[in-house]
Amino acid sequence: MLIEALTLQLGYNATLVTIGAMMLGVAAGATGTFLFLGKRALVSDAISHATLPGIGLAFVVMVMLGGDGRALPGLLIGSALSAALGLICVSALTNRTRLTEDAAIGAVLSVFFGVGIVLLTVIQSMTSGRQAGLESFLLGSTAGMLWDDALVIAVGGALVLGLTLLLRRPMTMVAFDPDYAAGSGMNVRRVELAMMGLAMAITVVGLKIVGLILIVALLIIPAVAARFWTERVGIVVVIAGAFGGASGYLGAALSATAPALPTGPIIVLIAFGLFMLSLLLAPGRGLLAAFLRHRRFQARVHVRQGLLALAQGQPIYEPLTLRLMRRRGLIRADGVATQTGQAQAARAALDERRWQVLRSDPAQEDAAARYDGLTPLETILTPDQLETLDRAIKPGLVT
Amino acid sequence: MGAEFVSLSLTPILIGVFAAVACALPGNFLLLRRQALIGDAISHVVLPGIVMAFLLTGVVAAWPMMMGAGVAALLSVVLIEVIRRLGRIEPGAAMGVVFTSMFAGGVLLLEQSDTSSVHLDVEHALFGNLESLIWLDAVGWSSLVETSALRGLPPELPRLALTLALVLGFTWLLWRPLKLSTFDEGFAQTMGLPTGLIGLSLVVVAAIAAVAAFDAVGSIIVIAMFICPPAAARLMTDSLEVQVWYSCVFATLSAILGYVLAGYGPLWLGFENAVSAAGMIATVSGMILAIAAMFGPCRARAGAPAEG
Secondary structure (H helix, E strand, O other): OHHHHHOOOOHHHHHHHHHHHHHHHHHHHHHHHHHHHOOOOOHHHHHHHOHHHHHHHHHHHHHHOOOOOOOHHHHHHHHHHHHHHHHHHHHHHHHHOOOOHHHHHHHHHHHHHHHHHHHHHHHHHOHHHOOOOOOHHHHOOOOOOOHHHHHHHHHHHHHHHHHHHHOHHHHHHHHHOHHHHHHOOOOHHHHHHHHHHHHHHHHHHHOOOOOOOOHHHHHHHHHHHHHOOOOOHHHHHHHHHHHHHHHHHHHHHHHHHOOOOOHHHHHHHHHHHHHHHHHHHOOOOOHHHHHHHHHHHHHHHHHHHHHHHHHOOOOOOOHHHHHHHHHOOOEOOOOOEOHHHHHHHHHHHHHHHHHHHHHOOHHHHHHHOOOOOOOOHHHOOOHHHHHHHHHHHOOOOOO | OOHHHHHHHHHHHHHHHHHHHHHHHHHHHHHHOOOOOHHHHHHHHHHHHHHHHHHHHOOOOHHHHHHHHHHHHHHHHHHHHHHHHHHOOOHHHHHHHHHHHHHHHHHHHHHHOOOOOOOOOHHHHHHOOHHHOOOOOOOOHHHHHOHHHHOOOOOHHHHHHHHHHHHHHHHHHOHHHHHHHHHOHHHHHHOOOOHHHHHHHHHHHHHHHHHHHHHHHOHHHHHHHHHHHHHHHHOOOOOHHHHHHHHHHHHHHHHHHHHHHHHHHHHHOOOOOOOOHHHHHHHHHHHHHHHHHHHOOOOOOOOOOOOO
8 A cells, every 4th residue: 555655556636646745845845945044934834824714715705606615726815815914914013013023923823823713613604614624724634635626736836846946046145145135136025025925835735735734844844954964055955855845745645545644744744754864864963973073072182182191101090091092002901002102192292292382482373273282283384384393392403 | 691691601701811811921021032932832732742641541631631731842842942952953943843743743643543532633722612611500690609609610710710820920929030031131140040940930831821721722822812912012011010911901801802702793793603712812812913013102113123
């Protein structure tokens, strides 16, 4: 069953939904990167919650016009309109009043969501609303999805992805340095609007699959996870897209295999798994890498101090130092220095002495600033500079 | 406005007011500390907490579930902090990662476990069921002094009254340290105040209020009350004392007006069914905020323009 789902053999609808979810994930990951880099990740939370009243109103309007209240395109248009209104409210509260953006986000998401719930209860009491099933938009559900709905989602996902790729350059600039972007003649407001518009489009397309409470996860988590792997925007976008796409694809496929596996939560949990992997394993910013880096540094400090102690003929008691130096063949089991140990100790002592002279010379301030007790001076000074130093240590000895 | 009001409307209104004020009080400080969305995060992670508590104990009982929700809330706060520090991620994004994932985990657990026989679902956690907290034993205002009738009060009422008392006590006892560390953390530190501990205790109290309130009124009121009344109050005054008073008034007003509009509004308009009280209370609080944002005397930002 799972293999069939992953290889897209569970029927047309499941296939379309899976592909749609993948494209949605790619687009969400890429767009989310720009929101995240611009430190506005949670704006998407306000957008997604603000869709609910639109869904309800669209249903009411469509029923009043005599149509089918559940027509997906109509509901999506309604949700987009109210999400846009929510976005306007957030920016009005942030720009026109003294409230901070996080307060504005919280106010908009809770109030719009509250209005949405009121509308849902109104719809439940309407005769035609009994089986409306609008609650499925809260958590997403792909069960019983119609061919047309699946098509809307697949096309929508593809469109959003295309737009994101098209707008990646201006969005990068605005996310990082809006002042510079404005200075170089870019219309920052319009780009920000496009960014929010894309986030809104993703929310709207994702409503049916992921649900409005969890769609925000698809915008935030892949981007945050991708950020661990690289320092370059272009690559973050690609990785975030890949993570989002993988979550969408795997999640939709997995949830098609069993009825008790709701699509939205599965997609989000897969994304979270990718995030945890990144947090632990990413080179550079990951925890494992940081731990290894720390251990390497610790070893260097201990060995260096041990060598200096050897050179001065002092005994070493510190167990970690002893272990490290034994393992490197610098001392024997009884603590006496080996030949390599003696040679390296002498080098370390000479290096330390050179540093001392260097640091006492005000003319060498720049080089002296790089003293950390670890870096060998040979890596900083040229051979003839070293020679001058050595002459200062023991005049006449070095030729 | 007699017997029917006491048995059907008095307790839900009181519960709504207690919950609203208990959330709005810590909300004032969270708002000023730019942690307003903590309430949002906490109210999302309450779901996995109660589902876990149900799976562990096998019963739908108030105390284990509140314990579970409280544990989940604290866990989420710790996780957010850990992820923020370890990954060097901005707090908003760390929050987004944690609460969505935990909520997703809660929904999945709920779907996987057999909870169809018990009253436990996502919608209940979101909307609460304020309307059902009626006082059947009451026959009129005189019931308020009859012990036999008082025993039939919905248990949410004393629980929320206790929570409100706790929040009030916390705010009153720690007023000066809270105020100092909120406005000038560096100064508070040099005075020797444990600012980290104060911040944590504020979040803990907020979590307690959120957990106690969500059981009765649902997450949506919790989020709305954490943010909207304090935000509206912030636009009315520059003084923290006055702001706290304003926020309590706004919270009370939202709870009463919202409940009345939800229960009676549709009837006045000629519809038959009441609408969701939780949603209506959130809506009213939003209206109050909107009015404050348009006409509040201190709505403009003093000094530097908005950043970002």
